[in-house]
Amino acid sequence: MSKSILRFYFLGLFFFFSIESSEGQPELIAGLSGNQIEPIGQFQGSKIGQFDLRNYNFEKDGQASLTGIWEFHWRKMLTPDNINLDKDSSSIHVPGSWHRQGNYPSKGYATYRATLLLSPNQPELSMYFPYINSASRIWMNGRLVTETGIADVNEDGYKPQLANILVTIPSGTPVVEIVIQAVNYSYFSAGVSTAPRIDKTSTLFRSVEKANGIENFFAGSLMSMFIYQIILYFLIGREKPYLWLALICLGVAIRSLIVHGGSFLLPNIIPSIDWELWKKLEFGSVYAVIAFFPLYIYHLFPGYAPKKPVIFFVAVAVIMCTTVIVTNQYIYGALLELCNGMLLLTFIYAIYSILKAWRAKSNDAKIILLGVLAAFPFILTEIIQNSRFFYPKHFEFMYLVELGLLAFLLFQVYLLANHYGKAYRNLESLNLNLEKIVTERTSQLTTANTVKDRLLSVMSHDIKSPLNSLRGILQIYNKGSISQQEFGHFAQHIENDLSKTNLLVENIVFWTASQLKGVVVKKEKFNLGLLTEEIVQLFQTMSASKQITLNHNVPNDFMIISDRNILNFVIRNMIANAVKFSFEGGEVNIIVSRSNEGLLIQIKDKGVGMNEITLASLLRPDRTMSTSGTSNEKGTGLGLALCLEYLQKLGGQLSVESIEGKGSMFSIVLPTETEE
Template sequence: MIFNVSFSSIQKSFSSVVKFCRYPLILVLCLLFSQSCQFGVSPTLLAKDGVLDVRNFEFSENTVNLIGKWEFYWNEFVDPNASAPTNRSFMQVGVPWFSQPNEDGEDYPSFGYATYKLTILVPENVKNKEPYAILVPVLHSAYKLYANGSLISENGKIGKNIDSHKPSFHTKIVPLLNVNEKVDLVFHISNYSHKFSGIHGIIRFGKLQNIIQVWNDYHSASCIIMIFMGLLSIYHALVYVINRSEKNALRMSFVYLGILILSATLTETRILFNFLSDDYCIPLFRFSRLGFVSVLYFGGSVLLNLAQMRIFKKMLVLLKVYALTFLMVSLLTPVRHLALISYYFEFFSAIFVILGLFSVSLALYFQRKESKLYFFSLFLAVIGGVIDIILISNPNFGFRPMGLISLYFFIIPQTLGVTLGLVRVYKRSESISKELYKRKEALEKKVKARTTELEKANRWKANFVSLISHDLRSPLNSVNQILDVIDYSFSETTVEEKKKFLEICKTGVTQSLKMLEQLLDVSRFDAFGTKLIQTKFSVNELLNEIIESVEPLATLKGIRIQKDTPIEAEIIADRTLIGEVFKNILTNSIKYSYLNSEVWVAVSYKGKWLSVEIRDRGLGMSDEQIHKLTGEENIKSTPGTAGERGTGLGLQLCMNILEAHFGKLRIKSVLGVGSSFEISLSKSTKSVLLVDDSGNFRSDLAEVMRRNQWIVIEAGNGEEALSHLTRITPSLIITDLQMPGMNGISLIHEWEGKRKQNQKIPIILISSDAPLSGGNSFLEEEGLETIVTAYLSKMYKAEDLCQQIEMMLV
């Protein structure tokens, strides 16, 4: 107990700490994730005046970024084998050429062609050492690469105008063979298809094995990100399917889908571009814009909806128009204008980012739901974007731009937020369901209170008169016939015969009075529904009583009752009602048997069932007659072999009683030969006392448990349950917590005080207020943890609840 309390205190303290530190924790998670995405620094040496000296660089584990000042020749393809022209200038690589002015102070245009040249001074090559290689990123251009005057790689098709130019967005690893002391790299580059031009990416130089490792790291990270984004998109779509009110989850699903597209087309590895040929270069570029539009529109919708203000609703309309226009431009604009127009659309998209930040700030001010989480995550994304701009503008820092990682700063907290929202919705739904269940129970009680009396009266009026006439007519007819015999031949009858006939009459009248008492008990079945008073009793003793009660009727017809009961059978059932079944069928067998014939009664076990078979030699029945007898239509009783009359309701009553006990009645008959009635009752001693004031819940659970071979004794309140416990000791007690009068806890304490020491019965407490899991704390608070086996919720389906109960008892 002390351990449980201490653990609970520790758990609460830990939850409080996590709640207080949740935003810093999210930041730490984002940073850890960014580390896994290779956000880091590489050793950096700057080229000066077209020369990079790496002779003292350690290449065993590292690679070097080829950044700094390269020789640059505008609108000229310099011969790689000729001496350097005199009109050379120098260009900073790692940024587009359009962002740097020429010697006259004018900016270079985006479209054009040029030559980059760099001399790398390397350590003297030692034989059998691993060769060098360079990793060339996507340059959004076409280029030819020469090393020491030899063409070693070509990407796309270079040209001096747009007609002869063909772009390629492939990333390449190019080995450099026979390198000794220096490498002269010459790039011929043309660009007529993208705003960013020239060597604006970071080219890496190093040993081939290290270059391949760097590429593998980039490629693996891209694949992991794509898989992660795909799973998140599916997850958020499923959240929306589960809870249609979570529209933000659906929007975030499309955001993740857009990021998946961007990850496949814009990250360093350019996975889709590398998988496909250059013929798909421009279509894939257009496809990447689709991902950008998806992120822009659906992400903006999430942010602008957060403030719940009319002005931002209007901004949403503007955003929709902007996104659709951007989409149409991306799909339909000619290649020569596509890059420039797309660039300006992307640039002005920052306006909606600012509006989103403003919307989230207002939502935070007005304390809207999830505003803190959105503000925090968007703030991180903006910081990531600013850092990217700084790193792209200044490649000499040596840090790689984060790229899409700034978006992950936004989406990871959103995923956590959506998940927490789903948990809250689930808890709220559980609370609402409990409240609805309580109201349903209250309404059910009111409806039941107003209709029960009418149902009782209708059943009573419809059946009780017929039952009395059916069950009393036979013995009274026998007495009447004997009295007729005495009256007809009174003077001729001896004293001994008269005494014998009078004893038979007295026995018949006594049996009739006993039958009347039993019929009053049987009336419970129709007047109050299936209200079974179940006890454990001997089937053999009950059959002996029934046979004794019908003996006078059999004697009058000269019928012998042969009993074959080799086993001592005990069952749990309503003794009075089962006795009525035996008596009814046995009486009918006598009624339809030929004079001076026999009726056999046999008891045996058949698998899980106790079988009581009653066979006669009499009129028999056709299949059509059996079908009518076992059906629901009203039928006219057939006279017996001695002209006896009946109501035709006895067999239907028997079938209803057996159905209430989940028993069976099988009839076999041959016309003119006789009939066989086999009564099958469960021999299971697995019994449960089910206590609940809700009739619907109790009947549903009882039916399921009976199908699982449980003998179910039902009670509507604690007092009735205690009454049952005086007659029978069940294998299990299931009781509701909240009941009028004596509630579940009072019942448990009352039973604990009255039970004998050897009457330890497992008890399961149920309630609509119980949590779906973890109800042990309630039992500890009530001091019932050593008495009650489990505290379960009534919100489970009856089948699931029954399965849980049976698993606990294994």
């Protein structure tokens, strides 16, 4: 199986690096920069910052990335009206922070300029700026087209903003002059940090929407894995590896939702939250992984993973996260290089600990090692491309951290599935033996009288079987044959079986009482709406196992006078039958209304229904019928017979309408008093 996972993983890598040529939208699909137009100022003797796209075919070649040398004016806020008057200009590579390309501090302001030469016959185009750190104004052919934040040279008047920018170039425009004012007093990286892109307007919009969809997919996947791991943590004896892995998924998901490729999903949804808070969440979630990942390894392989390095990693993470809380982004953002180094050390710690566990014959070590090695190339590439030692950036990959984590989770999920598979096979073998015992016991009671035969059959099969299964599982667990992780797999099934058993025991108690003492009716005033809601909640686990929706229309203040215990018993049995004979994904509706005859309660399903022969014999008081449900659920046949008997004592009636293959509706009519 591990070889199959490795083949799938390397196929994914091939897809990631080859998708650049697909659909004409490479940079937004796979995270690769688009086709780059060489600035003719470098190679043809023209002015710096010119990009010749006159012969560029957007239909054929797709999106173009304006990566190259731009005109640059440091500490000058120039406009198209006065930029030509400034003779003291320089050049800078885009994309890239200005403080990493020259003797410039990251705090400050500057003006960029580039000129695009386009074909007079070109269609309407648009330019996309993923983000500019940290406030900006953009002019196009002398016209101010957009402003993000407040681009003020004075730090007191400046305000940053997380935003992407999309501006339109009218069709037939032969020359486009772009002037960008960028101001940064808060971010450790400044200026045009990602390459602007240009394409046909309709195509570019689709690309941006597709990119947002991909980012939503990654964030949604990681949030789902966070919830899944948290559920496992609470279900399986609070195993700490699940907790730490859940927090890693949450941290990476938060990073994806806040800032990724210029989508800014959460900031766009909640624009009222300050820019600094989003940055604190982004960097805090990244720095916290320095502690979460070693803690995951340490608790996954106790006894093999050394403790002292974990203490060191946790201390560093606490210091860095505290720095995020108490300082501004310009300060804690500078710790990113330290974070990258610490993350590399955590991988070394993980590999060392896993190899040590592998040598000690740990069954899980091999799979976890493959997962760590699968994630490492993505994380390493992310660290390299964000490092200041690799500027200017001539390429850009996106979603690396998300892909790395999902690659690791692939192996983690396989590991869990392997555990569950072994546990299921063991349980299946155990159930076969238990069923054999139950069958033998049942055959020994066939000579008993009718009452004793019915009661002992129920007790030995429908009640004893799930309890014996539970006891058998506990015996195996106590002997150490299965782990807590494997035991947790059966929790939901056990809960479902016990819910059915509980209903069955109540039926037997009511039946025994009716046989020994007769039916005693005790009327009282009670809230039918609350009773119905309580019953629906009791069946949530059973219905959820078949993906069945339970609906009712009973108001919360619906007061009636009747026997609460009898009505509770009858409605529960009706709902149990409806769930039992409904198909997966169906629904059961409880409808209460008043009629001339009294109170009308209808339980309607869209299940298997009944033919005319079954329907005719269903409500005969001298007959009890038991039929398996749509998921092979068992029954005793007592429930419906008891419901009919008790309703008759209340002066009520029970009728059935059914169409085979389409469902059934049980109607209860009670001559009861009601209150508004």
